[in-house]
Amino acid sequence: MGRYFRRKLLIYGLTFVIAVSINFAVPRLMPGDPVARMLTRNSVANVESSEAMRGYFNELFGLDVPLWQQYFNYWGALFRGDLGVSVFAFPSPVATVVADALPYTLALLLPSILLSWFVGNALGAMAARNKLLDNGALPIGYVLTAVPYMWLAILLAWVGGIILGWFPVAGGYSFALTPAFTWTFIVDLVHHWFLPFLSLFVVALGGWAIGMRNLVIYELESDYSNYLQALGAPNRLVRRYAFRNAVLPQITGLALQLGVVVGGALVTEVVFAYPGLGSLLLNAISSQDFFLLQGILLFIVIGVLVFNFLADVVYVLVDPRTRLGLEGGQS
């Protein structure tokens, strides 16, 4: 098993290096000149001072050295946690800008993924042994998974925000308020959070439920279930085994799903104009802020890699079949 994890770690390490390198290269290959953009934004008309500014910015962003040296500087800075300075939110450091947006994204994705996983699995397991629920609730699940997410999100925003007017349709909190640890602000935060959360929750729910239902039915019809029943095992025991075995692939699925957590809510954040990493990514692209872009992509890459590795670990540890297979058991 140790060998397996060492090999996996090596692969993930290599992937990280390659991803970081691509991350370094791509913005630099993109059309547009961020420094020139800064200059226009600051509307520096005077040619002389413009040149001075350009020199200043080039030095600040580290663009005044050859590309290979930029590359090594980039790695060096990375290990110091220095992701550079944002052009879009100048002069805030990229790390701060990302850190400010991250909580919004996490607050949307973590609860929606975890909750839809729990509720979906519970519903699916119930549907597997309840005809009524199976015929009633499952078609809804199919519809929910078939509907394009964008469409569902817009519908929710329209119904909940405009028709019913129960929820705000944009922002992370009311502009009238300033962020503070007060009751009013927290309620306002939750109020803004609810619709985007709901859209993510609902869209993932059906998939988990359908998956779990099929897995449980498969387990209930498997040979070991039949044998247990032939030996007079009460349904309680048969179902418990079936559920436990069915949930194993779902756990791996959850870990994989969490991998998208950092970069996953782009569409949600756009539709609900919610301030998170997704919105930030969009802003970074439109203002050609490649330091910020790099910073965000780096977070996404790290998130995907960490959770994929976690999924690998979970997949192996949770199921004795794979665990023992790696330990070199017989058969």
Add this chain to the structure above:
Amino acid sequence: MTLEVADLQVHYRTLKGDVRALDGVSFSLADGEIVGLAGESGCGKTTLGKSLIRLDGRMRHVGGTAVLDGDELPIGDDKAMNARRWKEVSIIPQYSMSALNPTRKIGKMIAELLRARGKSYREFKDELVRRLELVGLTEKVLDNYPIELSGGMKQRVVMVLSTLLDPSLLIADEVTSALDVTNQRAVAETLVRFRDMGFVKSMIVVTHDLSLVYQIADTIMVMYAGRIVEKAPAETIIKSPKHPYTRALIGALPEVGLEYGDERLQSIPGKPPHLLNPPTGCRFRARCPLASEECEAEPPTVTVEAGHEVSCWKAN
């Protein structure tokens, strides 16, 4: 008299209608008897075995009775059957290799099963270990997951587990089909030993391999298209079969009365009738070299000598 089955009818519900997999099966089984149930694939052997312990979702008990040790088995009533399962009727299923929960240690699974049936694992532990050792396993397998055992070992675990509560009747369905010749022999011998040691009273050994069942069975029943066509002591079935179908089966054996072999039955020309709409009269008619007009009527069951029954117009 351990088991008395009378006119048992069990159907499979399908979209096209009922498949009459058991269509009037009657036989009895004495204390300590091992009966072999033989016949081509699809003739209803598994269905008969399952009917005596647990109908699956598509099976329906249409008629007939099965009385075990003087108590009728509530075949169609899944709940009521539960109390009788394992303790009185037990099964070694066709799929022994995959019969154990893959994610539970074997000992733990057995403990949970016993507890779910209201028994204490501790009480049975010593006997369990003793029987595992009897079939050449050690107590260690209780700490293993099924994946850690070979196919033969899993089969032996299932044999021990199925008979742990000393059932009156054991159904062994194609227990040797998946094994190589050496293991086949060992398993067959183990079954006999289990009977001799009193772990089970009587046994129905289902197989499509007559040469194997001949070695261990006291009696052999031959099934065809949902019915029993001939029943006789094993010796008689092999040496002087009366029913044309049995004769064809024997003829299809590589060698009559041979010890054992892994050659499968060669097929008899033609195919058994579909049980969705079985033909009237003798069901073997279409393939029978002796068929004549009278065979269009249901053949009677004739007792040609004590313990030898044949359903054929030409039995004598």
